Amino acid sequence: MSVRAEVAAWLAAEWDPATMSAGRPRTEFVAAVVEAGWAAPRWPRRWFGRGLSDDDGHVVEEEFRRVGAPGSGQDRHNLYAATVLSFGSDALKERFVGPMLRGEVAMCLLYSEPGAGSDLAAVRTRAVPDGDEWVVDGQKVWTSSARTADYGMLLCRTDWSVPKHRGLSFFLFPMRQPGVEVRPLRQITGESEFNEVFLTGARVPDEHRLGGLGEGWRVLQTALAYERSVMGDRARAGRSDRGMAEVGDELVRLAAETGRLGDPVVRQDLARVAALRTVNEWNALRAKAEVEQGSSSSVMSLGKLAMSRILHESARVRTALAGPRAMVEGPEEPIGDEATFLALNAYFTSIGGGTDQIQRNIIAERILGLPKEYEVDRDVPFSEVRGG
Amino acid sequence: MPAFAVPPEHADLRAAVRRFLTECSPEAEVRRLMETGAGHDPAVWKRMAGELGLQGLIVPADHGGAGAGRVELGIVLEEAGRALLCAPLFATVALAATLLLECDDADAQARYLPGIATGDTVATVAVSAADPGRRPPGSGVAAAGTAEGWRLTGEEPYVVDGHAADLLLVPARTPAGLSLFAVDGRLAQRHPLQTVDRTRRLARVTFADTPGELLGRDGSAGPVLDRTLDLAAVALASEQAGAAAFVLERTVAYAKERVQFGRPIGGFQAIKHMLADLLLESESAISAARWAAAAADEGDPDLPALASLVRAYCSDAFVRIAADSIQIHGGIGFTWEQAAHLYLRRARTSAQLLGDAAYHRERHLQRSMT
Numbered sequence: 001m002s003v004r005a006e007v008a009a010w011l012a013a014e015w016d017p018a019t020m021s022a023g024r025p026r027t028e029f030v031a032a033v034v035e036a037g038w039a040a041p042r043w044p045r046r047w048f049g050r051g052l053s054d055d056d057g058h059v060v061e062e063e064f065r066r067v068g069a070p071g072s073g074q075d076r077h078n079l080y081a082a083t084v085l086s087f088g089s090d091a092l093k094e095r096f097v098g099p100m101l102r103g104e105v106a107m108c109l110l111y112s113e114p115g116a117g118s119d120l121a122a123v124r125t126r127a128v129p130d131g132d133e134w135v136v137d138g139q140k141v142w143t144s145s146a147r148t149a150d151y152g153m154l155l156c157r158t159d160w161s162v163p164k165h166r167g168l169s170f171f172l173f174p175m176r177q178p179g180v181e182v183r184p185l186r187q188i189t190g191e192s193e194f195n196e197v198f199l200t201g202a203r204v205p206d207e208h209r210l211g212g213l214g215e216g217w218r219v220l221q222t223a224l225a226y227e228r229s230v231m232g233d234r235a236r237a238g239r240s241d242r243g244m245a246e247v248g249d250e251l252v253r254l255a256a257e258t259g260r261l262g263d264p265v266v267r268q269d270l271a272r273v274a275a276l277r278t279v280n281e282w283n284a285l286r287a288k289a290e291v292e293q294g295s296s297s298s299v300m301s302l303g304k305l306a307m308s309r310i311l312h313e314s315a316r317v318r319t320a321l322a323g324p325r326a327m328v329e330g331p332e333e334p335i336g337d338e339a340t341f342l343a344l345n346a347y348f349t350s351i352g353g354g355t356d357q358i359q360r361n362i363i364a365e366r367i368l369g370l371p372k373e374y375e376v377d378r379d380v381p382f383s384e385v386r387g388g
Numbered sequence: 389m390p391a392f393a394v395p396p397e398h399a400d401l402r403a404a405v406r407r408f409l410t411e412c413s414p415e416a417e418v419r420r421l422m423e424t425g426a427g428h429d430p431a432v433w434k435r436m437a438g439e440l441g442l443q444g445l446i447v448p449a450d451h452g453g454a455g456a457g458r459v460e461l462g463i464v465l466e467e468a469g470r471a472l473l474c475a476p477l478f479a480t481v482a483l484a485a486t487l488l489l490e491c492d493d494a495d496a497q498a499r500y501l502p503g504i505a506t507g508d509t510v511a512t513v514a515v516s517a518a519d520p521g522r523r524p525p526g527s528g529v530a531a532a533g534t535a536e537g538w539r540l541t542g543e544e545p546y547v548v549d550g551h552a553a554d555l556l557l558v559p560a561r562t563p564a565g566l567s568l569f570a571v572d573g574r575l576a577q578r579h580p581l582q583t584v585d586r587t588r589r590l591a592r593v594t595f596a597d598t599p600g601e602l603l604g605r606d607g608s609a610g611p612v613l614d615r616t617l618d619l620a621a622v623a624l625a626s627e628q629a630g631a632a633a634f635v636l637e638r639t640v641a642y643a644k645e646r647v648q649f650g651r652p653i654g655g656f657q658a659i660k661h662m663l664a665d666l667l668l669e670s671e672s673a674i675s676a677a678r679w680a681a682a683a684a685d686e687g688d689p690d691l692p693a694l695a696s697l698v699r700a701y702c703s704d705a706f707v708r709i710a711a712d713s714i715q716i717h718g719g720i721g722f723t724w725e726q727a728a729h730l731y732l733r734r735a736r737t738s739a740q741l742l743g744d745a746a747y748h749r750e751r752h753l754q755r756s757m758t
Contacts, residue, residue, distance in 0.1 A: 082510070183533045252757065264750070271749035275676075282391075282675040289392035302668045308501065309668075359655075363667060364660035368640050371655035 003056045007063045010036060014070045027103070033071035034101045038064070047085055047093065048073065048101055052181050056365045063245060077228035083153065084172065087210035096151075096172065108149035109227075110140040110173060110197060110219070112144050115387050118358045121164045121217060122377075125156040125199060127171070129206075134158070134171070134200045136179075142352075145196040146182045149175045153223060154204070155216055160383040166384050168216030170223075172208040179203065179276065183301035188344045193220060227353075251317060254335065267319045280306045298367045305359050308350035315343035391682035392675075401563075402463050408440055409471035416725055421474040422730075426552060428475040435482040436475065437507025443480055444505025446489065451501035458622060462681035465623055466630025466674075474587045476510045479549035482623035484511030487557050487616040491568060491604045500555060500570065510680075511555035514544045515614070515742070516591055526559035526566045526615045529595055530659045532632075533562070538602055540569060540595040548741065550591030551580040558600060564607030569600030585737040587730065618695040621742055622680040625702035628738055629673035632706040636670045639663065659716060666709050673705040674757055693755035700748035703739040710735035714750035 001009075014036075020029045033039045034048055042051025042057040052060065057075065064072040074081060081100035085093060098107045100293025116122040136156060141151070152173045159167035179202035184192040211219040251270055256260045281305065283299045289298035319326050319341040325336030350356045364370040377385040412432045419429060436442045446461055448454025454460075461481065467476055485504050488497050515525045539627035550556070556571040567617045568719055577594040604612065608622030640663055643654030651657050680698040682695055710732040714721040739745060 087666050115735045192390045252753075260691070267753050268749050269699070270744060271700065271753045274752070275749075278697060279676050279701055282679045283477075283672055286392040286671075286678070290395075293394065298667070299671045302671060305668055306672070346403065357661065360661040360664035361657065362666040364654070367665060368660075368663055370660050371641070371652055373657070374655070380595065 003052065004059050004063060007038060007060050010038070011067050011069055013065055019067070020071075021187070029069070030071040031102050033069075033337055034098060036285070039073070040070050040078070040081070042075045043085065043151070047097060048173070051388050063332045067369070068353065074101055078224070079223055080105070082253045083210060083219065083223045086173070086222055089207060092172065092207060092210075100301065105151060106145065106149045107176065108143050108145045108152045108197075109352050110143060110152040110154040112142045113139055114141055116154065117204060118165070120155070120220070120357055121168065122382075123155055123156075123157055123168065126160075127156045127169065127204070129158075129160050130203075132207070133203050136173070136204060138199050140197040140199070141296075142187065142193045143182075144193050145198050146175070146197050147184075151175055155220055158216075159214055161381050162214070163379050164215055164377060164382045164385060165217045168220070169213055170210045170219040171204045172210060172214040173202075174208075174240045175201060188347070189341055251314060251321075252367065254318065254321050258335070260321055266317075269320065273310070273314050273317055276310045280310060282295070301363055301367060302351070304353070305356055308346065308356050311342070311346035311349050315339065315346050319343055389601045389622055393680050398460070398463060404440060405442070405464050405467040405479035406470075407418070407579075408436070409467055411664055413471040413473045415472075418472050418474055418587060418730070423677050425580075427549075427589045430739050433475055433510075434507045434639060436477070439506065441450040441505070442477065443507050446481060446485055447501045447505045448489075451497060452505040453501065453659065453752070456617060457683040458681040459678070460581060461623055462677060463583065464484075465627040466633075466677070467682050469627035469631030469734075471627070472587050474691060476512065476549035478588070478620075478624065479512035479553065480504060480510055482620045483513040483515075483616070484553075484555065484557050486511050486619050487568070487612065490616050490619075491609070496570060496601075496603045503555075504584075506593040509548065509554050510552050510573075511557065512547060512549045512553040514547045514550065515557050515613070515617070516544045516546055521609070522524070524559050524563060525617070526609070528569065529558055529560035531560040531562045531567060531569055533614035534624070538569060538600045540571065540598045545595045546576045546581070546590045547593045547672065550593045551578050551589055553661045556593065557603070559594070559609055559613055560742060562599070566609040566613065567573040568609040568612065568732060570603055571595070571598055571600045575599060585730075585733040587734060588737065615690070618692050618743065619684055621695045621699040622684055622691075623743060624676070625673075625677040625698045626681060628702040628706040629670075630734070631731060632702070632709045633671050634671045635706075635709050635713050635728075635735075636663070636666050638715050638727075639709075640710075642717055653716075653718075657734060660722070662712055662716060666712055667706040668711055672688075673702045676701050677725060690756075693752050696743075696748040696752040696755065700745040703745045703748070706735040707732075707739050737749060 013027065014032055018046060037045065037048060038060055040049045041052045041060040042054060043053050061073040061157040072210050079102060083098050084096050084100065088096070092317055096105065111120060113123050113125060125136065125140065127134040127136045136154070138156065144192060147153070152175050154171040154173035156171070157167050158169040179200050181198040181200070183196045183198070185194045185196055186192050187194065250306060251273060255266055260266045280303065287297040287300040296300065322336045322339035324338045325333055327336065329337040329340055355360070361373055365372050402570050410433070417507045439445065441454050442464055442553045445456045445464060447455070448522065453611045465478065465482065480733045487502065488500055496643030500509065500511070504511055514529070516523050516528060528544050529540055531538050540558060542560065554572050556576055558569045559566060560569055575598050577596065579592040581590045581592060583590050640654065643659055643663060644652050646653045654663070676698040680694050683694055712733055714728050717726060717728050743751070
């Protein structure tokens with residue numbers, strides 16, 4: 001039987017959207033998906049997979065998408081399970097990969113610090129060995145879901161005598177313990193999606209280490225690659241989080257509603273934003289076609305930069321349409337509220353996950369082949385590097 | 389995605405055209421032709437037809453052409469744009485041959501398309517290529533029926549390659565409405581303009597009781613011209629995108645080789661960030677032009693709105709890339725001997741052809757909202 005037929009038959013027998021799409025039945029269905037090996041079909045059978053090729057993996061995902069069933073494709077999307085599988089000991093994998101695929105472990109990321117933003121390798125959270133454990137002190141920031149997380153992916157410094165990229169280690173860090181304090185961070189939009197996490201004498205067993213001692217940077221790169229692969233479609237189109245596609249029509253509607261559709265300056269702006277959005281969609285399709293044809297695609301890495309431009313530019317037009325209403329926020333003034341929210345939240349994309357400036361460096365170096373940035377601290381023992 | 393998959397025959401076509409243009413249109417040759425009155429080399433023009441069949445690319449096989457589509461034409465024009473090819477290719481193929489194919493006149497097609505395909509006929513469409521918003525096609529020329537046939541009177545101020553055209557296809561008003569006429573180029577008064585872009589010529593063409601032959605039905609040219617101008621807009625976008633991508637390549641190469649302060653200037657973030665932004669522009673222009681060409685071949689009903697969106701984007705992108713290229717080149721970029729300004733001249737003038745970016749943005753909005 002073909003993979004497609006097999007997965008379709010399995011879904012026909014197991015998936016009932018009427019009863020399973022929410023709550024407890026959904027959890028049970030996902031557990032069955034994991035048990036059957038459909039959650040991570042490209043992984044080996046020993047680790048919850050079916051050992052399928054990448055192409056067959058896509059077939060499995062397609063069949064799940066077709067019927068609207070959750071739980072598949074986690075070998076590409078579940079960065080926690082994928083990182084533990086790639087770098088954890090067998091004991092750690094036994095304990096965590098299954099629960100992670102079933103969504104039973106709540107996770108967060110402990111990467112950025114107040115002094116390590118764009119320069120992530122400059123983290124100063126320190127881990128000091130104490131028997132079979134490490135004692136961790138430091139401060140992390142931009143951690144979403146820190147309050148509810150059971151574990152965090154922790155990047156910290158275990159060796160200060162070597163240059164910055166070489167003294168880092170990576171841990172699956174237990175969040176529910178004394179010594180972990182979570183404080184919500186209020187964003188410029190007024191929302192709180194992120195937290196600061198203060199670590200004071202917190203502990204993590206050495207068996208929770210992912211990758212070798214001092215190999216944390218390499219582990220991080222793998223984890224970041226998984227994260228980036230899902231980031232593109234996460235840009236928010238508004239407080240209510242509509243899809244990007246609806247936003248263009250919405251601008252035209254808003255122009256009509258505010259009586260500005262006859263304004264030639266506004267009309268130019270509307271068309272300009274429409275072009276930015278449309279062209280970005282074409283770029284994404286072209287990247288996909290190029291990758292499918294087996295060539296590397298330079299278009300793909302441009303998506304994030306393009307998205308920041310689209311978000312800032314449409315927020316600018318929206319603000320122009322809102323006019324003085326943009327001075328007022330809250331549910332009584334939805335047009336003004338949305339304009340300000342989008343103008344402020346555009347920075348989520350132009351700063352988060354690598355600022356536009358870092359992104360331009362990456363594009364210039366990796367795609368255009370321009371010389372790499374000179375890093376004064378690259379080969380200096382980290383203990384001698386200036387922080388701040 | 390069908391629009392962006394590249395079948396091997398398209399890769400072959402691109403490689404063949406690039407090889408030919410590397411040989412026949414190197415910078416030295418472009419500079420030589422810029423100084424000539426004709427503005428192109430008739431021998432190369434014949435070779436383009438004979439060896440590669442470029443003039444007959446979209447001409448159907450029964451008229452001596454290859455019967456290819458807009459995607460193939462886009463590939464050729466991307467390459468022509470890269471090489472800054474000095475030849476009436478855009479006028480003859482993207483304008484004139486396209487118009488003949490769109491108009492409902494089998495006799496005219498049989499009469500003119502074979503000559504275009506063999507490279508014997510240079511042709512153009514006498515639309516005032518600039519500002520179609522305020523000066524719609526045909527608004528400058530009137531045609532009257534007389535006992536000896538149609539006679540045209542009026543003027544079109546900016547006709548692409550009008551000076552070289554053996555065949556002028558002329559939109560003109562008659563009592564029945566907008567109509568199309570074929571005019572022998574030698575019978576019109578043609579005043580070559582001193583173009584900013586010496587690699588593409590314009591002429592002011594004047595008709596004074598000039599004999600013309602009606603194409604299609606009297607008064608029926610409106611939709612034919614609309615469709616032709618949409619397709620020509622897409623073709624021009626391909627040329628702009630191809631040229632823009634090449635300007636970026638040569639600018640990146642210069643940034644790697646030019647050393648100041650003991651390091652290549654491409655290592656400075658001020659330059660790197662400009663180039664990264666230009667890459668986004670250039671790749672987006674390529675995606676846009678290729679998508680629109682595929683949409684035209686697939687008969688996409690949204691083509692009119694799409695064509696304008698793409699034209700506006702590619703015009704702006706090419707101008708920005710060519711302009712920033714001068715800046716990144718620094719002092720040498722301000723000299724006549726560096727080719728950077730040749731591309732800026734092409735970018736600035738092609739951005740005016742068949743409607744500027746603002747005109748096309750407005751047109752896109754009108755067409756996408758109906």
